[in-house]
Amino acid sequence: MTMLEGRTVLVTGASKGIGAAITTAMLDAGARVIAHYGRDRAGAEAAITSAPDRARLVSADFADPACIPAFWAEVCAEGLPDVLVNNAAIMRQAGGIADDAALWDDTWDEAWRINVLAPAQLMRLAVRDWLAAGRQGGIIGIGSWVTTRGTTNPGAIAYAATKAAIAAATKTVARNHAKDGILAYVIAPGVVATQMSVESAERTGGVAAVTAQLPMGEWVPPQEIAELAVFLASGRARHLTGATLDINGAAYIR
Template structure:
């Protein structure tokens, strides 16, 4: 029987100093909040955007203001070549990768009867295949190098509860949940933990004006009575990447203000 490890001191549980984390889709919204929060915890951050590295300038500046190193990588996660490029560039710039937050994703609106094959494939390429490839590439590398790796996949509550005109998106996020569990099962022996965060409705500028009825419905149904903030998702990622979650893998953590606790009828 293996000896149980000594737990870290409480003050060190969320300390990411000495670790490097790749955050995909970090140029705005939730991704920017995640990158900045991880920097605040001491992590070296590799921030990804699909193109135009200048879109990452504010994120990198915010990370560096917190006293850590931060790097930008660009690449199209819709292609296998682009995913490999992002992984290789992250390693070239920052060395060993100890954490990955698969945050990049597409969320188009299209009725199931109108969605084209191309639209469907585009969503799955970014939302699912890129997650699989980064897990495979960096999981294999971590196992070969002998260092631990924690992967956090950003799924959605729509992976469990679909919404109209989101069939392809909801299906892709359900796939992410199952891929998370399968990867955790296979990679645990190599010291790789894989977990998923399922955000609910997250505030973005203008959402109250653009979708007032939806925001009001959310306020009425969410037990905690508000929209989520990017930092709410970021803190869930921080927890799962940290030593506070050292014996947690294959988990799905809902970050939705409790809205999915409501009865569906």
């Protein structure tokens, strides 16, 4: 499969879960991939094993948004990427309304920096550089169904709010830059088969209880999200720009 041959894709949070699946799928589709990771280099290395010759690993701690300009410069050392996949995010299982003030403040501060400021800065830099170079580009934001339905996990209130914020920013880019050939989409998964979702389920009745509420009786495989991201990265769905694409097995229909 060579749908993305000749295209370069930056995937943030490539070392585990959805990000790792997207990284592998982009490589399998023929793309060159810049795989971002925080501390888990081994996870990122595992995600690129199918085509290490077309992959490059770049590390950055998104908890410090001040690192983003230097990170972007390193990403672009061999040329501008064609597609930015804003996947990296954090979801703490505590820091909700019932928790103490210090934990609340720390959780919201961390979620704001990692889930909003860092990916927003990456979008800004990418769009500015695409415009300056007269290039088209694509942004794929990995959102969540909690941005529109809220979350039943009391500790994930900051996660839900910050994912909604970056989704709105992504859609704003889509509205303002469609005329420039810069396409932006949000993929909004439901319950995905990742460790993050397992940890969240433990706060809301357990894995079996969460699964029982799903019409398909199963969690969304990360590979299905990755396949959708590959299609969007191809640029074949230009008039989908600005769309939020739900992928939740009919668990939330709107």
